[in-house]
Amino acid sequence: MSKYFLVFLLTTTLISCSSLQSYNKHPKTEFRGVWIATVVNIDWPKNGLDNIEKQKKDYLEILNFYQDLNFNAVIVQVRAAGDSFYASDYAPWSRYLTGEEGKVPIQNFKMLEWMISHTHSRGMEFHAWLNPYRATFDSKTEVLSPTHDFNLHPEWMLKYGKKYYYNPGLPEVREKLTSIMKEVVCKYDIDAIHFDDYFYPYKIKNAVFDDQSCFEFYKQPNQTLEDWRRSNIDSLIKNAHQTIKKEKPWVQFGVSPFGVWKNNSTDPKGSDTKAGVTTYEDLYADPLLWMQKGWVDYVIPQVYWSMDLPVASHSKIVSWWAKNKSNSNIYIGNGAYKVRNNSDAAWDEKKELPNQLKLSRNTKEIGGNTFFSAKSLMQKNTDVAKYIQKKYYKKPALSPISPLKKESIKEINxxxxxxxxxxxxxxxxxxxxxxxxxxxxxxxxxxxxxxxxxxxxxxxxxxxxxxxxxxxxxxxxxxxxxxxxxxxxxxxxxxxxxxxx
CATH class of the missing domain: 2.60.40 (Immunoglobulin-like)
Structure with missing residues (x-):
């Protein structure tokens, strides 16, 4: 091999590597989202009793903070527990917004429309986050509005631990939840409907989710309780998808499941983890099926563990989701709330969260990241936020296109x-x-x-x-x-x- 050829080979290799690094450094499309939790006023509003001007100011502070970091989407919780952050025919106004459940905002202010408008004006997407099955956040049912489903349809409710849940096995519950999705899609200029990880509730030791009679009535021949429960969630996901696409085909449908589908100790297809909870076996949700069927535009698994945690390694779980991607976009949910606030010492390191972004960007099947939750980097750890902006989010990025899109853009003059x-x-x-x-x-x-x-x-x-x-x-x-x-x-x-x- 001649020395001239070696020089040529070295030069072209360096150029190729440089191009790759340039692309990775400033991707044109990348999902950069943040969850804004409203239940018990986690992120916003800071207090339901705050006046509207204070609530508006606080929301704009969140938008401006993440706009400055070049984020391009907010996922805002507009249904926390059988309530709503908008005028709804199906649920009362949320006490987390107005201070009292069922109370209309002063001068009937259209908060959700205002939020969407200001989000879009900053070039950001607005994903309407709804919790479908949680009916109450605690056992204080006396604070619920007379128009809350707990009071209108007590036969739909199951108590588990200190909370009440809608019974996912009832067809009328699924019909009601689908109507709620349709109302939000039709009334508001949103970019997506978003579900979180709360399907069947996380298991509580020695507690029974008492849906046995419902199972006996609705089960198919030879169907197990576990398969029946999963079929109920599948039906809701399928119906929500079909309803959304029928009304506005461009509105996406995304779900953020618990990060571990199954451990490989119970299924060879599962991840190399030892998670105490799995989304398939404990929450009765099967996001792999939803992707395969084309029922979701995107999935954001909540991979809230550090890179090398032995029982549930972030890097291993991300790799597993990448290998199991099909027909939907996949973004990674990152536990920003754990930074310098967790017993796992890895989170004390400034680069733990940035290294997770680096992993996502270097994994071609992964299209971006979402942080839980909004206040995590606003109230503290601003050094981490600045590092992320400088190292990974220095330039803006466009939002990824859904693989389920039905139309192509035409020439515009x-x-x-x-x-x-x-x-x-x-x-x-x-x-x-x-x-x-x-x-x-x-x-x-x-x-x-x-x-x-x-x-x-x-x-x-x-x-x-x-x-x-x-x-x-x-x-x-x-x-x-x-x-x-x-x-x-x-x-x-x-x-x-x-x-x-």
Whole structure:
């Protein structure tokens, strides 16, 4: 082998590695989400008795904090325990929002619409998080509204531990929950419906979830209790998916299951873990089936353990989910709440959470990450947040497209273009549902696509399909490229505009 060939080989290898590192460093699409928990006012509102202006201010603080970190999605809990954070025909107003369950906000303020609008104006997605089966958070049923299902349909309720749950085995419960999904999808401009890990409740020692009579009535021949319970959850997931897609096909449906499907000690297909709870055997949820059937757009397993924890290694679990991906996007749920707040000493290290992001990004099947919960990096550990922003989230990223999308984005033309000294005005003529205009710095020659490092602005469209883009972000650029993002998250072909002669 000649020395010239060796030099060539070394050079091309270095170039290839450099390109790979550049791509990994600034991916164009990557889910960057954060859960905003409202139950017992974990993240927001800080208190249900706070006035509306205080609640609005606190919500905007969360949005601004994560926008500055280049996050692109919030997953906001709008149904915590048989209640709602919006005017609903099916549930009372949440006491976590108004201080008293069933109490209407002052001046009937439309909080959810306001939240969605301000989220979208920052270029972020709004995922409406609903807890389907938890009816109460504790045994204090006297605080429940007369219109809460606990009072309207006591026959639907099962007490387990100190909480009440909807009985998943009742068809009328599934019908009610599906109606709730439909109401949120139809009334609000959300990007997704989101379920968490609470299906059948986490097991309590010596407690019995008393659904035996329901099982005996509804079971199929030779069906075990365990399989029957899983079939009930499967039915809800399937019905929710079909309902959402029928009303608004672009609205995604995502689920965040417990991180361990099964241990390999009980099933060779399971992960190399020794988890005390599994989503399949204890919570009766089978996200692998849901992905295979195409019932969910994305799955966010809650992998809330440190990288090398012996009984449940984060790295091993992420690898397992990557290998079992099918027909749905997979993002990883990260336990930001554990940073410097856990008996596992690994969480004391500044780089534990950032290293988890690095693992996700280096695993091609994984499309991003979501942090639980919003307050975890806001109230403390700001050094970790700054490190993440500098090392991994320095540039923005577009949200991934659902693999279940039904339409392709069409060519879009600009009209009524007007360029002033400091602003670009234009509108578009299309029947396509467009949510954002993207503005990239560009040369004269049009490219098929532009890297995220060239992105200068992401502008939310108004109801008249009109855009206003400030030129201050573009400095002295002579040309820019404009493209559009539709409701599915698809990007159109770019168009080059000459800003100056």
């Amino acid at each position: 600009i009209k009524d273009l007007k360029i002033t000294l400091d602003t670009i005005y234009f509108s578009i003529n299309t029947n396509h549902n467009i949510r954002y205009a993207l503005c990239y710095s560009s040369g004269k020659k049009l490219k098929e696509s532009y890297p995220i490092t060239k992105l200068r602005t992401k502008t939310h469209i108004n109801t008249n399909h009109q855009f206003i883009i400030p030129l201050k972000e573009l400095k002295s650029k002579r040309q820019v490229a404009i493209s559009f993002i539709d409701y599915y998250g698809q990007e159109s072909k770019p168009i080059v505009l000459n800003l100056r002669p």
